[in-house]
Amino acid sequence: MFQLAEKQQPKELRAVYQETLMELMEENENIIVCDADLVNASGTGKLFRKYPKRCINMGISEANMIGASCGMSLTGKIPFVHTFAPFATRRVFDQLYLSGCYQQANIRIYGSDPGFWALHNGGTHTSVEDLALTRAVPQLTVIAPADAAQFKWVIKNTIDRYGMYYFRCARKAVPDIYSEGSQFEIGKGNIICEGTDIAIFAIGEMIAEAIKARKILEEYGISSTIVDMFTVKPLDEELVREVSRGKRVIVAAENHSKIGGLGSAIAEVLAESPIEAPFISIAIQDHFGEVGTQDYLQRKFGLNADAIVSKVLEKLNI
């Protein structure tokens, strides 16, 4: 079971990645760490110094990194591969698809800084479509860790599961949602808080925005359920139906394009159910990214608590 964080001690997610792997590599000699000339960006330098053989800098060659890692996995290695989200997905989509999933390989991919997290790297480095791409690949498990505690759990608890995994999250610290030591289940959503009027399904940093929005909506007499759908695929469809039943509005919130991401996944479930509540997608509208600060980009793309509140109020004619 999970417990919600009682106080905020946010930790950089790249530090979580490095520290968790440091722990795991000690006990599991099959773990290999690969990066495509972003070791300094992913903060895995300590791993490279401690395990120089098992850490491989592939250079700026992402296609070969995915392919070679998949090859290593066929002989029993468990590669953890990092690069920025756009280069971990759209740049290597065929490699991910064929050398990885179709081949039934066994690697973990950390696509960092999806959506607005590209910040001053700007539009060229912004991935608004990584979930759309990865969701479309059979047998790929797609996970958007909500915070440090969950990212750590995900890294540790997917080691013994054979298959292809894509983790998408920031390198920076995000607000703590869960307390350290919380337990989760791959493929199951987590009800963060319960309410009767609306349901907000969120991932990643949008969970914290949903929690802020919930407080504001309470002032209007609207009570909200918030669900962390950290496993975007396979989606916890049963929970989507269960939580949505009887709600006046259903919201999906994600740092991703509205096309093909969490919102689409939830809409697909709802479209096949008798549930008829209005649906709101809090997501990047069919736009490219651009440079900017986190606050600017969240406002620009409508990815904050204010955007959730105003769209819900509008839908409820309040």
Place this chain on the structure above:
Amino acid sequence: MDDLKRLSAKIRLEVCRMLKKRGFGHLGGALSIVETLSVLYGDVMKINPQNPAWEDRDWFVLSKGHAGPALYATLAIRGYFPMEMLDTLNDNGTRLPSHPDRMKTPGVDVTTGSLGQGISLAVGIAKSFQLSEKSNRVYTILGDGECNEGQVWEALQFAAHHKLSNLVIFIDENHKQLDGPTQEIMELFDLKNKLEAFGFAVKRIKGNDEAEIKKTIHQMFEVKNQACCIILDTIKAQGISYFENLQDNHHIRFSGESELQLNAAIEMLERKLKGGGRLGCFS
């Protein structure tokens, strides 16, 4: 006829039979690697057809995956699966799809087909054995047309940088790709020079000479701490003169003259092997 020449003839015959049954297929690129497959599976590779997943085996990656039928013929002759299964090439629900699929076919180590990807898988496998200090060797065959793919050069850099001398890379230089001569579609220039510039130990040999292929592989075993590559000078549709001379011989749909020529090739190979029945396990 020595054993390897006989095995080559068997493989070539079974490829022709498979494609005749189907009525179409990638004849050209399948036939140009026959002698290399014969040497690998008939002599050089450490394999156990009764236990395809044998931990100490050598691995083979057919990076030019469209030559799948040549690999299937080889695997069947070596006893990985019954010869009759060759008749199911590309049938609905088959275990022998056009391009090799490790989840479907006994003996296929790696799934390939999207050009450029097999070589990356091969370097990863070789790197893994190098890390574990295991003696398994890895063999892969690239097409020359496949070398158009940027990923090939990423993987070659990786092999050279990591000094993967446990990997033998073959480039089947049959001088043609789907749309025509490589020289016209995308000039490869001198592959030997290019590979040497990448830091490889390189040999360029006749790709239809089993003895030379075998000798060169053994020479490559002597190379330490350096990636190695054997460039095979071959002819697309090697071994059947009509198809060697046919302009578009990448993928052939057999009808009219080409069907007659395929039948004639089958008869010729059967005579050569002195027997028309399904050829049993090579040993």
